[in-house]
Amino acid sequence: MPIYPAANRWILETRHTAYVFGLSAAGLLAHHYWGRRLPNPTDYPIPAEPTGYASTDGPDHFIPEEYPGYAGVKYIDPCLKVTFADGVRDVVLRFDSYTCADPQLDLRFQDAFYPLAVTLHYRIHPDHDLIERWVTLENLGSQPIHIERAFSAKWTLPPGDDYTLTHMVGRHADEFNLWHDPLTPGIKTIESRRIIPSHRAAPWFAVHRAAREDTGEVWFGTLAWSGNFRINAEVTEFASTRISIGFNDWDFGWTLQPGQPLITPAALAGYTPHGFGAASRLLHAYVRDVLLPHGKVTHKILYNSWEATLFDVDETSQAALAEIAAQMGVELFVVDDGWFHNRNWDNAGLGDWRPDARKFPNGLGGLIKKVNDLGMDFGLWIEPEMVNPNSDLYRAHPDWVIHFPTRARTESRNQLILNMARPDVQDYLIDVLDKLLRENNIAFIKWDMNRPASEPGWPNAPGDQRELWVRYVHGLYRVWGELRQRHPHVIWQSCASGGGRADFGILRLADQVWVSDNTEATSRLRIQEGYSQYLPAITMEAWVTDWDEGIVPLQFRFHVSMCGSLGVGGNLLHWSEADRALAAACIQQYKQIRHIIQLGQQYRLLSAQQSGYSALQYVSADQSEGVLFVFRTHIPEKFNIPQIYLRGLDPQSVYAVEGHGQRSGAGWMAAGLRVPLKNFESRLLYIKRIT
Numbered sequence: 001m002p003i004y005p006a007a008n009r010w011i012l013e014t015r016h017t018a019y020v021f022g023l024s025a026a027g028l029l030a031h032h033y034w035g036r037r038l039p040n041p042t043d044y045p046i047p048a049e050p051t052g053y054a055s056t057d058g059p060d061h062f063i064p065e066e067y068p069g070y071a072g073v074k075y076i077d078p079c080l081k082v083t084f085a086d087g088v089r090d091v092v093l094r095f096d097s098y099t100c101a102d103p104q105l106d107l108r109f110q111d112a113f114y115p116l117a118v119t120l121h122y123r124i125h126p127d128h129d130l131i132e133r134w135v136t137l138e139n140l141g142s143q144p145i146h147i148e149r150a151f152s153a154k155w156t157l158p159p160g161d162d163y164t165l166t167h168m169v170g171r172h173a174d175e176f177n178l179w180h181d182p183l184t185p186g187i188k189t190i191e192s193r194r195i196i197p198s199h200r201a202a203p204w205f206a207v208h209r210a211a212r213e214d215t216g217e218v219w220f221g222t223l224a225w226s227g228n229f230r231i232n233a234e235v236t237e238f239a240s241t242r243i244s245i246g247f248n249d250w251d252f253g254w255t256l257q258p259g260q261p262l263i264t265p266a267a268l269a270g271y272t273p274h275g276f277g278a279a280s281r282l283l284h285a286y287v288r289d290v291l292l293p294h295g296k297v298t299h300k301i302l303y304n305s306w307e308a309t310l311f312d313v314d315e316t317s318q319a320a321l322a323e324i325a326a327q328m329g330v331e332l333f334v335v336d337d338g339w340f341h342n343r344n345w346d347n348a349g350l351g352d353w354r355p356d357a358r359k360f361p362n363g364l365g366g367l368i369k370k371v372n373d374l375g376m377d378f379g380l381w382i383e384p385e386m387v388n389p390n391s392d393l394y395r396a397h398p399d400w401v402i403h404f405p406t407r408a409r410t411e412s413r414n415q416l417i418l419n420m421a422r423p424d425v426q427d428y429l430i431d432v433l434d435k436l437l438r439e440n441n442i443a444f445i446k447w448d449m450n451r452p453a454s455e456p457g458w459p460n461a462p463g464d465q466r467e468l469w470v471r472y473v474h475g476l477y478r479v480w481g482e483l484r485q486r487h488p489h490v491i492w493q494s495c496a497s498g499g500g501r502a503d504f505g506i507l508r509l510a511d512q513v514w515v516s517d518n519t520e521a522t523s524r525l526r527i528q529e530g531y532s533q534y535l536p537a538i539t540m541e542a543w544v545t546d547w548d549e550g551i552v553p554l555q556f557r558f559h560v561s562m563c564g565s566l567g568v569g570g571n572l573l574h575w576s577e578a579d580r581a582l583a584a585a586c587i588q589q590y591k592q593i594r595h596i597i598q599l600g601q602q603y604r605l606l607s608a609q610q611s612g613y614s615a616l617q618y619v620s621a622d623q624s625e626g627v628l629f630v631f632r633t634h635i636p637e638k639f640n641i642p643q644i645y646l647r648g649l650d651p652q653s654v655y656a657v658e659g660h661g662q663r664s665g666a667g668w669m670a671a672g673l674r675v676p677l678k679n680f681e682s683r684l685l686y687i688k689r690i691t
C-alpha cells in the first residue's frame, strides 16, 4: 500500500482505496481518481486535457485542481487567495519539486513571479483507509504577503452533479442532527464563525448518491481544527462536484512574514463503498489509534456533581455525594463548576483558579483525600479561556480579553473571553493551571468553554488583528499541550456548553468530549447517533441524570449512557435505595462490557434519528463478543417492531445472543432477531462467540 511517485503523476493507495493526481499539460495539479483501489497502477484513469468551452470558460476552468489558487480564466471556488505587497491579487502556482518518504508525499509549488512557496502535504493512513492533507505557505522574499484564504484541501468527487451532502446541524442541547441535502449547482457552505467549531455545525461531511448505513459509496472527511472552519461543497456548471475544507476565510486575514510559515490544519478524508457505518468505523479507529492520548485504555466510570449541586459546592456536600457514588461502584469523582474563589453563581469568579476558602477551608486537599480514601480518583472542572468582569484577574488585566476598544464588551453568561492569542495570557494560564495540578492529586479535568466570540478585536496585535481567529486556537493548543505534557496521566475532557468543541484537533489533547448539556435520555439517543458519525464511543462521555426521572425508567437511562463512556450525574442524595442498587448493578455490568463499547466496532442498526425504536451494536476487535442495545421511546402501541439484523460477526462462528439462543454469525446477520419492547423499555443483550 504505497505511494507511487512519478515525475508528473502520483498514486496514493491505502488498504482498500486509491487517490490519484498529476500535472496537466499546463502544469496544474489535477485530480485523477478517488475510490476503490484497483489492481494495477495503469488502471487509474488519466483525464483528457480540457479544451475549454467558449471564451467564457477557459481550459483551466475544467481542470479539477487539487489546490486551485485564484488566477486565470477559471472561476472554481479557490483554495488560496492572496494579495502581494504591490497589490497583485492572484496566485499563479508552478510546480517546483516533490519529495516522497512513504507514508508522506510533499509537492512544492512556487508563484511564477512572487516569492511565495506552497507545499501540499499528503499522508496516507493505509490501515484506516484515510488520506490526510495540509498545506504550508512560505514567504521567501522580504515583503509581507497577505493571505485572504488558505484552505487545507479540496476533495474532488468522481464526475457528476447528482450527489447528496450529509452534514450535521444543531443548537445548544440539541447537537448533531443529520441532514441530507442534494447538492445542486452553486456552493453550499457549512461553517463556524464563533471561534469554536460550535453546536451549529459539525466539522464533518459525507458525500454520496443515496448511500445507506451499510451500502453505497461514501466520500467523507473532517478537519482537525478547533476554531472557525469552512466546508464549501461546490457543484460547477459543468457537473463537477468538489468539497473544500479549511480555516474559515470569513473575517480571516494573515500577514505571511518571511521566515514564518503558515501551516494549515490537517484535513482528513476517506472513501468506502460500504455506507455510513463503515465510514464512521474508519474514523473511529483513526481517532483511537492515532489521535487520542490514551486511546487504548478504557475510561473510568465517573460521577459529576453539576446537576446535583450546581454552584452550591463545598467539601461537605461533595463528600456526601462521593460516599454514595463510591458505594455504587463509581471510579472517578468530578467536582464541576462552583469550587473556585467567589464562584457562587455564573456572575463571578472565572479567572481566579484557586479554591474558594469559604467552601473549601482545607483547600481541595481535604475533599481529594476523602475521595481517594473511598477508592476513587478525583477530577475537576475548569474554564480557562474565560473571565468574569467580577474577578481579580479581570480587575488586574482588563486588557487581556478579546475586545474592540470603542465597542461595549458584550457579555454572555456574564463572561468575556481571554485572548488566547496573547503569549502573556498563555503563560499565565500555564502557570496557574500547572500549579493547580501540581498541588492537588487530580486525575481528570473537564475543560469547558461557554461562550462564542463577539467584538473580535486584538488591540496592539503584532500583525493583522484578524489573525486572532487562528492564533487563538494555536494559543489554546499551546496551553493545553504544555499542561498535558507536564501531567501526562491526566484524562482531559473537551466541553463547550456541551458538544461545541468536538473535533479532530482537540482530540489530540482531550480524551473525551462532553457531548451535550442535554442529558435527557431519549434526546441523547439522537444526539449520540449523530456524534457517532465521526467520533467513537470511547470519547463520548454520557451521564445518567434526573432529567427524565419519573418518565423514563432508570434502567433505560443507564442503557443510553452505557452506549458511550458511562457517567452518573443525578442527585444521588435523592435516589432511593432501589435506584442505587439498580445503578450499582448497571455499573457492575458496564465494567464487564466497557472494553467492547469503548475499544470495539460500532454498528448503528436502527436509527434513533429516524424512529422511536432504535438499536446499536458493538463488537470486540477480535469478534469474540458483542453487545446489542435496543431502545423504544414513546411511539404508538401497535407499532410494528422491526427485525434487527446484527452486524460485524464472524459468519462462520456460532454466537449466543442473551435470551435469544444460538446461531451462526451469518444467521444473526442474515435472519436477525426481534426484540419486542413496550414504550420506554430498553434491552442490553450480551453476545458471545461459542465456537
Ligand code: GLA
Pocket: 306, 336, 337, 381, 448, 450, 495, 496, 497, 498, 514, 516, 517
Ligand atoms: C457548561 C457545561 C456543563 C457545566 C456548566 C458549568 O454548561 O456544558 O456541563 O459544566 O457549564 O457551569
